[in-house]
Amino acid sequence: MAAMDGEPEDPSAGPAAEDGAELQVELHRGMESIPAADWDACAAPERADGGRPLQPFLTHAWLAAFEESGSATPETGWAPHHLVARIDGRAVAAMPLYLKGHSQGEYVFDHSWAHAFHHAGGDYYPKLQSAVPFTPATGPRLLVRPDAPVAADSLRGALLQAAVEIAEASELSSLHVTFCTEAEWRLGGRLGLLQRTDQQFHWENRGYGSFEGFLADLASRKRKAVRKERARATENGVTIHWLTGDDIRPEHWDAFWRFYQDTGSRKWGTPYLTRAFFEIAQARLRDDILLVFCAREGRWIAGAMNVIGREVLFGRYWGCTEHHPCLHFETCYYQAIDFAIAEGLARVEAGAQGDHKLARGYAPVTTHSLHHLTHPGLQAAVRRYLKGERQAVAEESAALARMTPFRKGD
Secondary structure, eight states, X not given: OOOTTSOOOXXXXXXXXXXXXXXXXXXXXXXXXXXXXXXXXXXXXXXGGSSOOSOGGGSHHHHHHHHHTTSSSGGGTEEEOEEEEEETTEEEEEEOOEEESSSTTOSSOOHHHHHHHHHTTXXXXXXXXXXXXXXXXXXXXXXXXXXXXXXXXXXXXXXXXXXXXXXXXXXXXXXXXXXXXXXXXXXXXXXXXXXXXXXXXEEEOOSOSSHHHHHHTBOHHHHHXXXXXXXXXXXXXXXXXXXXXXXXXXXXXXXXXXXXHHHHHHHTSSOSSOHHHHHHIIIIIGGGEEEEEEEETTXXXXXXXXXXXXXXXXXXXEEESSOOTTHHHIIIIIHHHHHHHHHTOSEEEEEEOOGGGGGGTOEEEEEEEEEEESSHHHHHHHHHHHHHHHHHHHHHHHHHHTTOSBOTTO
């Protein structure tokens, strides 16, 4: 099996353009070797109008920040192996890809597969992972330039095939494409990859003009419960503050680092992001960030970090140094709804899992991932297992959807 410092095989050429030019797929061991303009032309072409990206995490700036800060590196088990497809030297497609030495920071759990692979006589790690590190947010993983001279699905298929070839030729255990779009999931299924589903809870903006407009959509009992939670969160003299762009100062990151350390040490043992990441965030990413901070008696006591997309507010990290009833719900869920309404955003995605979000107006949605296991027997066994798992996820999501706090008949 390949080691983390090994040299996976470069992928082969892909389909030709209409003029006969051949598609060449390059493997890059870091964002620093990929021009930002080339990557972003594939990852965030919508930024050409001067607006925000749909998915900030996929931009060159964010992925480079993970690497430059020492958060996603070979030493932390996230060795970059990004793919860039070119025709006549012009970047037309890209794929974030990592050689992983563990299964942490992915939020699509495959520990049982690793155990089975080990018992089958192989080493599960390293494996290939197409994802945004530490970020359970759905978005494209097969990034295609809109004006490419090859059909978009042909380019997406070429990237998937290249990643499979790397895994096979390098004797890696597997390839995983997590939190991909449903369209990518369907394409991957047609190409023979294993299809997996899970669920998250998202809040949808139904054209609300205010938080009270949202509450009006809830059943009376649920509406009263939300109002009670919001009141309890600030009853001990806690005040709430929104910070974004130039309002964010280095001292705010000092406070947030304390909050993040508290949550990270409890949930993961070791926080995923380094202190250097937040320094880079202050320098380059603060326009994409909303900090919801809580103060009491002149001190910051809690905070949540959100990332602002063109249409979606992505909730990411939370922490506190004082515990107050309902403060987590207020800071992470209700304030996010307030901000989304104020900014005209279509949705709030509050991260992985958590059916406690249901009572706060966040409804179940299906998430998707693709997988390829190079052990044929295990691939077949997992394929059978996933068929039942997908059905179970669908049934649970349907049951939870009937439990949302909205008024019946809406």
